[in-house]
Amino acid sequence: MAKDYYKILGVDRNASQEEIKRAFRKLTRKYHPDVAGKDSEEKFKEINEAFQVLSDPQKKAQYDQSGFTDFGSEDFAGPEGFNFDDIFSDIFNIFSDRRRAERGRAGADLRYDLDISLEQAFSGLTTKIEIPVPTVCKKCKGTGAKEGKLKTCPYCNGLGQIRKTQRTPFGQSVFITICNKCGGSGNIIEEKCEDCNGTGRVKEEKKIEVKIPKGVDENSYLRIPGQGEPGYNGGSPGDLYIIIHIKPHDIFEREGNDLLCKTTVDLFKAIFGGEIEVRTIDGKTNIKLPKGTQSHTTFRLRGQGIPDLYTGERGDELIKVTVEIPKRLSRKQETLLREAFGKKEDRNNKEGKLSLNRLKDLLLL
Numbered sequence: 001m002a003k004d005y006y007k008i009l010g011v012d013r014n015a016s017q018e019e020i021k022r023a024f025r026k027l028t029r030k031y032h033p034d035v036a037g038k039d040s041e042e043k044f045k046e047i048n049e050a051f052q053v054l055s056d057p058q059k060k061a062q063y064d065q066s067g068f069t070d071f072g073s074e075d076f077a078g079p080e081g082f083n084f085d086d087i088f089s090d091i092f093n094i095f096s097d098r099r100r101a102e103r104g105r106a107g108a109d110l111r112y113d114l115d116i117s118l119e120q121a122f123s124g125l126t127t128k129i130e131i132p133v134p135t136v137c138k139k140c141k142g143t144g145a146k147e148g149k150l151k152t153c154p155y156c157n158g159l160g161q162i163r164k165t166q167r168t169p170f171g172q173s174v175f176i177t178i179c180n181k182c183g184g185s186g187n188i189i190e191e192k193c194e195d196c197n198g199t200g201r202v203k204e205e206k207k208i209e210v211k212i213p214k215g216v217d218e219n220s221y222l223r224i225p226g227q228g229e230p231g232y233n234g235g236s237p238g239d240l241y242i243i244i245h246i247k248p249h250d251i252f253e254r255e256g257n258d259l260l261c262k263t264t265v266d267l268f269k270a271i272f273g274g275e276i277e278v279r280t281i282d283g284k285t286n287i288k289l290p291k292g293t294q295s296h297t298t299f300r301l302r303g304q305g306i307p308d309l310y311t312g313e314r315g316d317e318l319i320k321v322t323v324e325i326p327k328r329l330s331r332k333q334e335t336l337l338r339e340a341f342g343k344k345e346d347r348n349n350k351e352g353k354l355s356l357n358r359l360k361d362l363l364l365l
């Protein structure tokens with residue numbers, strides 16, 4: 001005759017898995033042979049057997065329907081598979097916290113590459129980014145099992161770890177290893193969830209608002225704790241790293257917190273001096289050229305660079321000036337220039353034509 005497993009565990013037929021587990025633990029503490037003596041061995045085995053069936057959704061369903069089970073006896077934990085220590089870890093529950101910590105696996109850190117403009121690096125920005133974050137699969141509730149049906153790992157009896165007691169010349173030693181059949185979760189998947197292919201995770205676009213501080217540079221990164229991949233089995237989530245990339249700018253080049261740019265001035269301004277308008281990262285300003293400014297002279301605008309990420313102190317803007325030499329001159333301009341700068345023989349020649357012709361002649365010869 002089939003045994004009434006519900007009666008053995010002292011639970012209702014509608015009892016939840018949690019209630020079944022609780023009842024089992026209570027009874028094993030009471031009837032453990034180490035506690036209750038050898039006479040309770042039979043009873044203890046029976047409790048264990050009942051739990052093996054009722055804690056397994058598939059076996060339980062079969063048992064509920066037919067009132068019996070035809071599971072092979074190897075499914076039932078022998079002295080090897082059953083972890084007696086676990087029962088006592090509930091009594092001395094200093095172990096249970098540690099076990100919980102061992103069980104959960106932390107989620108992976110995620111990386112997101114964000115391209116920003118130099119202007120945005122200058123002023124800082126708040127932006128929303130969409131990142132494909134592996135999130136818990138809704139269909140299987142993250143179990144990875146079809147319809148969320150998990151089987152208690154038969155190797156560790158759902159404890160996630162294997163303890164082996166060994167006698168050594170120095171006494172008894174307990175070896176604890178994470179169960180490698182279930183990876184420490186205590187459950188195994190019989191049939192994979194189709195949505196997540198058994199991983200328990202699906203990628204979902206997650207919108208996150210990020211604040212990028214002013215002064216960030218190429219490869220600066222931002223760490224957002226807890227926004228990475230969710231942890232496994234109660235493990236902590238990973239972090240999200242946002243790596244900054246700065247797009248090339250049409251006029252500025254960045255060197256540390258300084259900004260470099262180039263501009264041209266006409267010959268007149270280079271010679272006589274004057275104001276020229278230059279671009280800054282946030283607008284325009286005028287700089288004064290001294291008389292006789294040479295080509296490739298660099299002017300420094302203090303405090304017009306990028307603010308330092310940590311101190312906020314701004315770098316400088318460096319403007320390299322190139323003097324533009326006119327490619328064509330009117331006859332009048334040429335005459336005047338020859339008069340002003342030319343050699344003696346050119347100055348003597350009123351129209352300046354002769355020397356040009358002479359040069360042509362020379363080149364043709």
Ligand SMILES: [Zn+2]
Pocket residue numbers: 137138139140141142143144145193194195196197198199200201
């Ligand atoms: Zn799934």
Ligand SMILES: [Zn+2]
Pocket residue numbers: 153154155156157158159160161179180181182183184185186187
């Ligand atoms: Zn296991």
